Amino acid sequence: GENVEQHPSTLSVQEGDSAVIKCTYSDSASNYFPWYKQELGKRPQLIIDIRSNVGEKKDQRIAVTLNKTAKHFSLHITETQPEDSAVYFCAAPSGNTGKLIFGQGTTLQVKP
């Protein structure tokens, strides 16, 4: 089955700096890669996703890049703000029933 590894587990940046979180996956057939943000005490919410037919997708200050050959994808946050502080999870599909396998999570702290 699918296996997803996420790094780093914690990341601390100064406000205005960029943050990068990387995930690797094992199943070369995977074709959908979402990123979720979870604020303290709240539910995970999708912030961006990418499908395997594109290499990069941007939405304002966040972007996701995908390298299918190397089987890794990354979340990039530019001009970080304190409200970006949260836990971020990557995921990849397992099988063809829509279920996702999540990475272990990255706690991002943006210091003012």
Add this chain to the structure above:
Amino acid sequence: NAGVTQTPKFQVLKTGQSMTLQCAQDMNHNSMYWYRQDPGMGLRLIYYSASEGTTDKGEVPNGYNVSRLNKREFSLRLESAAPSQTSVYFCASSEAQAGVGYEQYFGPGTRLTVT
């Protein structure tokens, strides 16, 4: 449009007690999921239901059972609670189709403590 709802929000059980966590969605989604979230472990899939009438095991199914009551509702049952089942439980749903990934929408979670 409430999205995904879960009850209860909090629960404390003694070892050996049983309980059922309820989940409902009003988005007409085919697929529903139960996860548990523990510190440093991410979100681990317990059981899922790809469509009404079907259920399958996820990564950590031991000690749990599920029922897909209808298209809207998917319940998770702990028959004999153990301290290792202390966790935050999330229900999610998605309009997943075979071979195509879709966004999962999460409920607010249930914080369960087993003493």
